[in-house]
Every structure is written in C-alpha cells, then in structure tokens.
Amino acid sequence: MSKPQAGRKVGEREALAVATTVRGSPYKLNLVAGLIRGKKAEEAITALAFSRKAMAVDVKKCLQSAIANAENNHNLDVDRLWVKEASVGKAITMKRFATRARGRSSRIIKPFSRLRIIVQERDINQEAGE
Template sequence: MSKPKSPRKVGDREALAVATSIRGSAYKLNLVAGLIRGRKVGDALNILQFSTKAMAIDVRKVLASAVANAENNHNLDVDALIVKEASVGKALVMKRFTPRARGRAARIEKPFSRLRVVVREMGAENDSAAGSEA
C-alpha cells in the first residue's frame, strides 16, 4: 500500500518551476519577475538574457526549468507558451554581525527569496473561450 498520488498544483496545459532559496531580497527579485509576467517565453528569455540586473540570471534559470517541465513532463508546445505567473516570496534570512567603532557590533541581514514560475500554453485560453461560444 502506498500513499495516493498528490494532485497537480497547476491546471491542465500548465507547467511549474520553483526556486526555494535565491540569494537576494524579494524586492529586487520582484522587479525582475515583473519584466516577464504575461509575456511569451521566447521574449521573456531574451529580456532576461540582456538585462543588467543580477537577479535576471536566477530568474532565467527558473523560467528555463519551467519550459523544460512543460516540454518533457506535460507534452506542451514550447513555441506557444506564455508566462502566466511569476510570483515572489520571502524565505529565510541569515543574520550576521560585523564589528563597528568603540566595541559595538552591527547586525547584517542576508535575505533569501522564493520564485514560482508558471507557464501556460496559449491555445488553452482560446480553447476554453471557443467552447463557451459554441
């Protein structure tokens, strides 16, 4: 007896990739994630490739993983994918101390963030709209 298979966390014709510990603040990561929300995957990868933000490297890796999941696990058409969701959250914060003048110490916080990218096949919205019209 094994435990039952867990249900999918996203809908049909969607694929998901998650990065749980990206080194950097959620604010900075969200600035980069905002660049790709709602765009075609090819355009989003180009934007991230030529972005000057350091967080773009990590976002690009997660987006590429979501595309690979869509192609290999869910048999979706890579050319018809769009970025449905790119959500950012806070993860752990490492606390460190550094010496300051006159024997004092100052706290340094090194934040980590989470990134969740969902890609969707473009034909999925059109199919559901066409079904309601007929």
C-alpha cells in the same frame, strides 16, 4: 498502504518551476519578475538575457526550468508557451554580525527569496486576440 498520490498543483496545460533559495531580497527579485509577467516564453528569455539586473540570471534559470518541465513532463508545445505567473516570496534570512567602533557590533541581514513561475500553453486563437 501507501500514501495517496498528490494531484497537480497547476492546471491541465500548465507547467511549474520553483526556485526556493534565490540569494537577494524579494523586492529586487520582484522587479525582475515583473519584466516577464504576461510575455511569451521566448520574449521573456530574451528580455532576461539582456537585462542588466543581477537577479535576471536566477530568474532566467527558473524560467528555462519551467519551459523544460512543460516540454518533457507535460508534452506541451514550447512555441505556444507564455508566462502566466511569476510570483515572489520571502525565504530564509541569514543573520550575521559586523564589528563596529568602540567594541560594538551590528546585525547584517542577508535575505533569500522564493520564485515561482508558471507557464501556460495558449491556443493560436487566444494569441491573435491579444
């Protein structure tokens, strides 16, 4: 009487990695995620390594996790992986207060974001068709 096993959340030749609490706004994270959408995995890692955006560090970690999942869990060829999807969403928001003049206070909002990266193994014919 155990729970039935959940199916895969992605396709047959795909792997997934999710970063649930990335410190920063979804807008800023989406700018960096846009750099890697549709690129080969190797090119995407290079682009993130040389990006001057602070969020690139967290995106690179998540991408490397997706590549490792593809290699170790799903037996996919690392050289033929490309970034199929890099989606960003809102996560929790910390609320803090700062003291202001004349005994007042104002709210400071510290947002967290959620990053979901899917890498897919592509055939050699599909790569040539680009």
